Amino acid sequence: MNNFINPNLPTGEVEGAWQKTIKNLSNLTIENKNKFEIIIVGCGLSGSSAAATLAEEGFKIKLLTYHDSPRRAHSVSAQGGINAARSILDEKNKIVIDQLFQDTVLGGDFRAREASCQRLSELSSSIIDQCVSQGVPFAREYDGTLATRRFGGAVVSRTFYARGQTGQQLLYGAYQALSRQVNLGNIELFTKRDVLDLVIVNDIARGVIARNLINGNLETYKANCVVLATGGYSNVYYLSTNSLKSNATAIWRAHKRGANFANPSFTQIHPTCIPPEGIYQSKLTLMSESLRNDGRIWLPKKINSKDDPENIPEHERDYFLERQYPKYGNLVPRDVASRRAREICEKGFGIGFGGKGVYLDLQDSINRDGLEVIKAKYGNLLEMYERIVGEDPTKVPMKIYPAPHYTMGGLWVDYNLMSNIDGLFVLGEANYSVHGANRLGANALLQCLCDGYFISPKTITSWLANNKSMDNRSIDEACKEALNYVDKKVKALQKIKGEKPVDYFHRALGEIMISKCGITRNRNDLKSALEEVEILRNNFYSNLKIPETNSGLNVELEKALRVEDFFELSILMIKDAIEREESCGAHFREEYQTKEGEAKRNDELFSHIAVWKFNSDNNSHIRFSEDLNFKKINLNTRNYK
Amino acid sequence: MRDFISIKFKVWRQVSNESNGLYEEFSLEKVSIKLSLLEALDQLNEELTTKNIRPITFDHDCREGICGSCGFLINGQPHGPKRGTATCQLYMRNFKDNALIILEPWRAKSFPIIQDLSVDRNALDKLIISGGYFSTETGNSPDANSIPISPKQAFSSFETATCIGCGACVAGCKNASSSLFVAAKLAHLGQLPQGINGKKERSIKMRKQMTIEGFGQCSNNLECEAVCPKEISADWISWMNKS
Numbered sequence: 088m089n090n091f092i093n094p095n096l097p098t099g100e101v102e103g104a105w106q107k108t109i110k111n112l113s114n115l116t117i118e119n120k121n122k123f124e125i126i127i128v129g130c131g132l133s134g135s136s137a138a139a140t141l142a143e144e145g146f147k148i149k150l151l152t153y154h155d156s157p158r159r160a161h162s163v164s165a166q167g168g169i170n171a172a173r174s175i176l177d178e179k180n181k182i183v184i185d186q187l188f189q190d191t192v193l194g195g196d197f198r199a200r201e202a203s204c205q206r207l208s209e210l211s212s213s214i215i216d217q218c219v220s221q222g223v224p225f226a227r228e229y230d231g232t233l234a235t236r237r238f239g240g241a242v243v244s245r246t247f248y249a250r251g252q253t254g255q256q257l258l259y260g261a262y263q264a265l266s267r268q269v270n271l272g273n274i275e276l277f278t279k280r281d282v283l284d285l286v287i288v289n290d291i292a293r294g295v296i297a298r299n300l301i302n303g304n305l306e307t308y309k310a311n312c313v314v315l316a317t318g319g320y321s322n323v324y325y326l327s328t329n330s331l332k333s334n335a336t337a338i339w340r341a342h343k344r345g346a347n348f349a350n351p352s353f354t355q356i357h358p359t360c361i362p363p364e365g366i367y368q369s370k371l372t373l374m375s376e377s378l379r380n381d382g383r384i385w386l387p388k389k390i391n392s393k394d395d396p397e398n399i400p401e402h403e404r405d406y407f408l409e410r411q412y413p414k415y416g417n418l419v420p421r422d423v424a425s426r427r428a429r430e431i432c433e434k435g436f437g438i439g440f441g442g443k444g445v446y447l448d449l450q451d452s453i454n455r456d457g458l459e460v461i462k463a464k465y466g467n468l469l470e471m472y473e474r475i476v477g478e479d480p481t482k483v484p485m486k487i488y489p490a491p492h493y494t495m496g497g498l499w500v501d502y503n504l505m506s507n508i509d510g511l512f513v514l515g516e517a518n519y520s521v522h523g524a525n526r527l528g529a530n531a532l533l534q535c536l537c538d539g540y541f542i543s544p545k546t547i548t549s550w551l552a553n554n555k556s557m558d559n560r561s562i563d564e565a566c567k568e569a570l571n572y573v574d575k576k577v578k579a580l581q582k583i584k585g586e587k588p589v590d591y592f593h594r595a596l597g598e599i600m601i602s603k604c605g606i607t608r609n610r611n612d613l614k615s616a617l618e619e620v621e622i623l624r625n626n627f628y629s630n631l632k633i634p635e636t637n638s639g640l641n642v643e644l645e646k647a648l649r650v651e652d653f654f655e656l657s658i659l660m661i662k663d664a665i666e667r668e669e670s671c672g673a674h675f676r677e678e679y680q681t682k683e684g685e686a687k688r689n690d691e692l693f694s695h696i697a698v699w700k701f702n703s704d705n706n707s708h709i710r711f712s713e714d715l716n717f718k719k720i721n722l723n724t725r726n727y728k
Numbered sequence: 729m730r731d732f733i734s735i736k737f738k739v740w741r742q743v744s745n746e747s748n749g750l751y752e753e754f755s756l757e758k759v760s761i762k763l764s765l766l767e768a769l770d771q772l773n774e775e776l777t778t779k780n781i782r783p784i785t786f787d788h789d790c791r792e793g794i795c796g797s798c799g800f801l802i803n804g805q806p807h808g809p810k811r812g813t814a815t816c817q818l819y820m821r822n823f824k825d826n827a828l829i830i831l832e833p834w835r836a837k838s839f840p841i842i843q844d845l846s847v848d849r850n851a852l853d854k855l856i857i858s859g860g861y862f863s864t865e866t867g868n869s870p871d872a873n874s875i876p877i878s879p880k881q882a883f884s885s886f887e888t889a890t891c892i893g894c895g896a897c898v899a900g901c902k903n904a905s906s907s908l909f910v911a912a913k914l915a916h917l918g919q920l921p922q923g924i925n926g927k928k929e930r931s932i933k934m935r936k937q938m939t940i941e942g943f944g945q946c947s948n949n950l951e952c953e954a955v956c957p958k959e960i961s962a963d964w965i966s967w968m969n970k971s
Contacts, residue, residue: 136866139866140865140866140867143865143866154789154797155787155797155848155849155850156796156849156850156852156853156893157853158796158853158856158892158893159789159790159795159796159797159893160795161789161790161795163790163794163795163796163892164790164792164794164795175873213867213869215872216869216870216871216872217866217867217869218872219869219872219922220862220864220868220869220870220872220922221861221862221864222861222862222885222889222916222917222920222922222923224882224883224885224886224889224916224920225872225882226879226882226883227876227877227878227879227881227882228879229878229879230876231876231877231878231879232873232876233872233873234879249886249889250886252794252890255794255890255892256886256889259889262856263856263860263861263862264861264864264865264866266853266856266857266860266861267857267861267863269857270857270858270859276853278850301842330789330790330791330795331788331789331790331791332789364760364762364763365760365762365763367760367763367767367768367770367771368762368763368767369764369766369767369770369791370791370792372791372792373792471792471793471817474810474813474817474819475764475817475819476762477761477762477819477821540866540867541866541867544866586778587778588773588774588777588778590770590774591774632777632778632780633777634776634777634780634781634782634783635780635782636782637743637782638743638744638843640785640842640843642783642785643777643783
C-alpha cells in the first residue's frame with residue numbers, strides 16, 4: 088500500500104453515503120456552466136447519457152466518436168437486461184437494495200469497492216424511471232406494470248428488459264436525449280473521429296488529438312475537462328463478442344500520458360457463444376445464456392469423435408456439467424461453465440472446427456414442453472443461430488464455446504469517477520469500478536447509466552467549480568506537442584512497408600492471448616506468452632503492410648493504430664495476471680484452486696486493486712495497490728457444488 | 729454441398745463523392761460457405777492489401793445485425809436476398825459456386841458517397857435531431873410504474889423502436905423517401921402515453937426535416953418494408969399520415 092492512491096471514498100456507513108457526498112459537492116450557476124466546455128469521447132450508454140445530462144445542465148459538450156452516428160455504439164448489442172433494485176413497498180426497498188449490492192460484490196469475488204457497489208444499487212431504481220420517461224419500451228405485465236426476469240447468479244427477479252434488445256432500447260433513449268441537446272445547440276457532434284491522444288496541461292486533462300477518418304487529418308480539441316467513455320478491450324483477443332471497431336486506444340493513450348490502469352487482466356469470458364468456424368471468422372456471436380435453462384450441455388464420451396450428434400446414443404454422451412455439479416447442473420456461473428468446457432475440449436473431446444465446441448442440446452426440453460413452447464421462449468435466438476450456422480437448433484444440437492465478452496479492468500478512477508489525472512473522468516466499461524473480478528449479469532448497462540446520468544454530472548460539475556481557470560498559452564503548446572507525437576506515430580506505421588496485413592498480426596495476438604491469458608492462466612504459460620507477444624510485436628513493426636490509398640481514408644491504418652496499442656496492453660495484461668498469485672472471479676490461476684477445482688482467493692495478499700502506473704522515463708510499469716476493505720459484507724467463499 | 733466456393737465480385741469503386749466511380753471485378757477462390765459476406769470481403773481485402781491494391785471500403789461494426797452500420801446493394805437489393813436480414817448476417821452458403829455478386833452503395837441524394845460502398849447517412853441523424861424524442865430531462869422522472877402501459881401497447885411501440893437506422897428503406901424506395909424511418913420513430917414515441925402531448929408537433933418537425941434533407945415523397949411501393957432488416961411494417965406510414 089502506498090499513500091498516493093486515494094480513492095476519495097466516503098467516510099462512515101456505506102449506506103446512504105452517496106447522498107451525503109452529493110451534499111458536499113460544489114455546484115455552479117447555470118450562467119457559469121455555459122462558460123465551460125467538456126469533451127466526451129465515446130457515445131455508448133455512458134458517453135451518451137453523460138453528454139445529454141451535462142448539456143441539459145448547461146455545459147457545452149463536444150462529443151467525439153468513430154461511428155458515423157451515436158446510435159451505433161456497441162452498447163446497442165447488449166441483449167439480456169438491466170438490473171434494478173425496486174420494490175413497490177417502501178419498507179422492502181432496503182432489502183432489495185441490499186440483495187443487489189450483495190450479488191454485485193459476491194459476483195465480483197470481493198475485488199471491487201464496497202461503497203461504489205452500494206451506490207450502484209441505490210441509484211438503480213431511478214435509472215428505470217429515467218429510461219421509461221424517455222420512452223424505452225420495457226416489457227410489461229398484464230396490469231401494465233414493468234415486468235422483470237431472473238438472470239444468472241441471482242435468486243431474485245430484478246432484471247428489466249425489452250425482449251432480447253435491451254441495450255439497443257436503452258441506447259436509443261440516451262441517443263434521443265442527446266439529439267435533443269444537439270438541436271438546442273448544447274452538444275456538438277464530431278463523428279468519424281478516432282481519438283489518438285490526450286492533451287495534458289500542467290497535470291490537468293484539457294484536450295484530445297483525433298484523426299478525422301474521412302480525410303485523414305489530425306485535429307485538436309480543447310476543453311475544460313475530458314471524459315473517456317470508450318468501452319472495453321475484449322478485442323485484444325481478436326475474436327470476441329465485441330463489435331469489430333471496439334478498441335483500447337483512447338484509454339491506452341491516456342494511460343501512457345499518466346492515467347493509472349487497474350486490474351488489466353480481469354476479463355470476462357461468456358460461456359455460450361457460437362464457436363469459430365475458420366480463420367477468416369471475424370467475431371463470435373453471443374447466444375443469451377438463458378438457453379442454459381433449457382439446453383443440456385454435453386460432449387461425446389469417445390475422444391476425437393467425428394460422429395453426427397444425432398447418431399450418438401444417450402449412453403455415449405457425457406453431460407459433463409450435470410456430472411460435475413449435480414446441484415446446479417448446466418446453470419453453474421459463467422466462469423465455471425467456461426473453464427469446464429475449455430478443460431474437456433483441451434483433452435480432445437471437443438467438437439467442430441479445431442475441436443473447440445460443445446453441444447447445447449434442446450431436445451429433452453422440446454420433448455418435455457413441446458416445440459412451440461421452446462420456440463416461443465427463444466424464437467429470435469434460434470433464428471439467429473440458424474442464420475449464422477445454417478443448422479436448425481431444434482433438430483441438431485447447437486454448438487457453443489466460451490468467448491471473451493467483457494473487460495472488468497480499465498482506467499483506475501476514484502469514487503468520483505476521476506482518474507489520477509486531474510480533469511480526466513472515465514465512465515462505463517472503460518473504467519475499473521463496481522464489477523470486481525467478475526461482472527454480474529445485467530449489471531453492465533446499469534453501471535453505464537449510473538455513471539452517465541447520475542454520478543459523473545455531479546462530480547464533474549464539482550470539479551469544474553473548483554478548477555475554473557485555464558492557461559490558454561500552455562494549452563496551445565501541449566496540443567502542438569501531442570499533435571506532433573501522433574503525426575510521427577501514424578507516419579511510422581505507414582513507413583514499415585512490409586508484407587502482412589494488420590489482421591494477420593491481430594489474429595496471431597488473439598491466439599496467444601486466448602490460449603495463455605484467457606479462460607485459465609498459469610505462470611509458465613504467461614511467461615511464454617510474454618515472450619511470444621514481444622516476438623510478434625517486433626514482427627509487426629518490421630513486416631506490417633498498410634496499402635497506399637490516395638485519399639485520407641485508410642481503414643487498414645485505423646486498424647493498425649488500434650492493434651499497435653493492443654500489443655502494449657496485452658503485455659500489461661499478462662504482467663498483471665502473473666503478479667496476481669491467486670484465483671478470483673474470472674481470473675483463474677491454475678496453481679491456485681481448491682481440491683474441487685474452484686477458484687482460491689488469497690485475501691491476505693490480494694484483497695486489493697492492482698494499479699499500474701506507466702513510467703515514461705524508462706518506458707516501464709510499476710505496480711501499486713489500493714487496499715479493499717469490507718465493512719458491510721463479510722469476505723466469504725462462493726460454492727456452487 | 730461444397731464447403732468452399734469461388735465467387736466473382738463486381739464492386740462499385742469510387743474514391744470520394746467528388747470523383748467518378750466505376751465497377752471493378754475481383755475473383756475470390758476458396759471462400760468457406762461458413763463465412764458471412766462481410767468476412768468474404770475481409771478475405772478479399774487481405775488479398776488486395778497484400779497486392780498493394782486499395783481495399784474495398786464498406787461500413788460495418790457489430791456484425792450481428794443490430795448496430796445498423798452495414799448495408800449496401802447486393803445484386804440490386806438492399807441487404808441482399810434474405811428477408812429480415814442485415815448485410816452482416818448474410819452467409820456465403822446462400823450463394824452458389826462461381827456466383828457473380830454485384831455490390832453497390834445505397835443510391836440516394838440524401839446519402840452522399842464517402843468511398844466505394846460507404847455512404848454518409850448523417851441525414852437520418854438530422855431527422856431524429858429535429859424532434860425524435862421526448863423533452864424529459866435527467867432527474868425529473870416520475871415513478872416508472874405511475875403510468876401503466878399494457879403489454880400490447882408496449883410491444884407495439886417496441887416493434888417500431890427496433891429500427892436500426894441503416895437506411896435500407898431509403899435505398900429501396902424509388903423516390904428515396906425516408907417515410908418508414910420517420911414513421912417508425914413517430915410510432916415508437918406516439919404509441920406511448922408519455923408521448924401523447926407532443927405527438928403533432930413531433931410529426932410536423934420531423935416531416936419538415938425530411939424535405940430539408942432532400943428525401944423524396946413516399947412512393948407507396950412498399951419496397952421499404954420488403955428490405956427492412958427489422959421487418960417494420962409500412963402500415964406505420966399510413967398510421968403517420970392519418971394521425
